[in-house]
Amino acid sequence: MNHVLILGAAGMIGARLAARIAENGTIGGQSVDRLTLADIIEPAAPAAGDIPAALSVQTLAADISDPETAERLAGLKPDIVVHLAAIVSGEAEDDFDTGYRVNLEGTLRLLEALRDTGHAPRLVFASSIAVFGAPFPDRIPDEHHLTPLTSYGTQKAICELLLADYSRKGFVDAVGLRLPTIVVRPGKPNRAASGFFSSIIREPLNGDVAILPVSTEVRHWMASPRAAVGFLEHAATMDTERLQGRRNITMPGISVSVQEQIDTLRDLAGQQRVKLIRHVPDERIAAIVAGWPRDFNTFRARSLGFTPDANFAEIVQTYAAEEGIRL
C-alpha cells in the first residue's frame, strides 16, 4: 500500500493524475491507500463519488518556497512524491529571484527534507525540454548536452543533477522526466508562447477563431495530457535499477509540424474548422519558437517502457472525447 503525495496538484496534469489515482485506487498498477494533494492554493479533491472507500484523500495548501513546507510535507512520510510544483517559464524569466527560490531552492529543500526522513521515497520530478537550447541537431539524441536558454530551463537542469546525486547517495529514489509540450491543453487561450499549438486545434473545435503566429513549417515536440499522466504513473512505480544511475529521461513525445496539425484537424473535423485559423505572423513568437527542440530520438525512454501517443490524430480524438466534442 502506498501513500502518494502530489505537489502541484491544482495544475492541469496534477489534477488529472489525482483523478486517475482516485478512480483506480492505484498508480502504475500499485495500490494506493492514501493520497495527499498539495499546491500553493489548496487543490480540489477528486469528486467524492469517484473515490474508493479504501483510499484516504487529503488536500492542503503548501508553498514550497516557504522554508518550513518541505519538512512538513516530508513529515507525512509519503512513499511516492510527484513533484510538479514550479514557477512557469515566463515568470521565472521575468522574476529571476523568485524563479530560483521556488524552482531551485524549493526542490533542494524538498530533497533535504526527504533525505532526513531516512526512508528514500520514490520522487518523480517534472523536468522539461526547456533544459535543451539551440543550436541542436534536428533529432536530439539521449546523450545530448543541456544548454538551457532560460532561467526556468537552468533551474530544471540543476534539479536533474541534484536528484541524480541524491539518488546515487541513496537519499531518495528519483526519476526526472523531461516532459514535451502538452497539446491539446483544455481551457482558455493563454499568453504562453507555445499556446498556439493547442489553440489552433481547441478554438476551431469550439467554433472560435484561432491565431497562428508562426509558419506552418514549424515543427515541435508534443504529448497529450493523457500520455503525460501515463509517464508520471510509470515513473512512480518502475524498477529504477534499470536506469543505471541515469535518473533523467527525455520523454517520448511526437514530432508534429503545424501543417500536420492543420491537416489532422481537416481530416477529423473538416475544412470549415480549418478556416477558423488565422495566420497572423508574430516575429517575437517566431524567434522564441526557433530556439525550441523539434524532434528527439527517445530510444531510452521507449526501452524503459514509457509509451508515447500513437499520432497526432489520436491526440485530437482523445481531446475531443474528453471535452464531449463530436468529431
Place this chain on the structure above:
Amino acid sequence: MNHVLILGAAGMIGARLAARIAENGTIGGQSVDRLTLADIIEPAAPAAGDIPAALSVQTLAADISDPETAERLAGLKPDIVVHLAAIVSGEAEDDFDTGYRVNLEGTLRLLEALRDTGHAPRLVFASSIAVFGAPFPDRIPDEHHLTPLTSYGTQKAICELLLADYSRKGFVDAVGLRLPTIVVRPGKPNRAASGFFSSIIREPLNGDVAILPVSTEVRHWMASPRAAVGFLEHAATMDTERLQGRRNITMPGISVSVQEQIDTLRDLAGQQRVKLIRHVPDERIAAIVAGWPRDFNTFRARSLGFTPDANFAEIVQTYAAEEGIRL
C-alpha cells in the same frame, strides 16, 4: 588596467597563475595593476623581487563557505575573478554537506555578490572533467551530456549551469573550463586515485620507486600545469561573444596511455628510471579509473584559441626543467 582576484591562490595552479601575473604584470596580454590572492589560509605572495612596481599585490584568508566572504571579496571590485576554490573530489564524496556548502553554495554566493556589484566582472571558473561519467564514447564530443558520478562532479556541473544563466542575464561575464587531470604534479605522492599518473614520472626522475596500480593500457586525459595556467589566462581575457552563450568548454588535454607515459620516460631518462616503476595492481583504483574519461574531441576549445600541450614528452621536459632535473 585590471584588478585580478584569484580564489584558491594557495593551490598549485592558483600559485602558478599568481606568479605568472606578478612576473609579467599582465594576464592574457592585458595589463594588471592590482592582484588579490585569497585562499582559506592566507596564500604566500609571489617573491617580492619578481613583482613590478606598478603592480599592487594583496593576500588574504577567505573561506568561501562563510556567508560574508563573497560580499567582502566582491566589494573589492575585481575586474577579473579566477575561481579555483573548492573542496576536492574525495572530500566532497565523504562529506556530502561540506561539499555542497563550499562547492555549490559558496559559488552561488559569489555569483550573487558579483551580481550585486552591478559591473559584471569576468569570472573564470575551474570546472573539471568529473562532470562526465561513464558510460561514454571513446572520444567524448563537445555536445556530450553531463552525467557526473560523484558529488564533486555534480557540484561543478551545477555551477556551470549557474554561470551560464548569470552570464546570459548580464550579471557576470563567465567562462567555465573543464580542466583535464594535471600531470606532472610536483611534490610528494598523494592519495588521490589519479596520483599515479604523476607519480610514475615524478618518483623515477627523483630516483624513487613509484607504484603503478593499473594496467599499462589505461588511457587518460591530461594537461601540464603550464597548459592549465595558459587556459585560465586565455579565459580571463578572451572575447566572450565568441562563446555564443555556451559558457563552459572542455579544455584540450592530450590523451595518453600509461604505456605511452612509460615509453616517454624511457626515451627521455632511460630504462634505469623505468625500472623504478613497480606494477602493484589495485582493483579499487582500477575500478575508479575505469569510470573516467579517456579522450575528448575538443574542437570547440581549439577553435576558441585554447592551446594544448604538444605531446607527453613536452610535459615531462617542462616538468624536469621547472624542477631543475637534468634529463
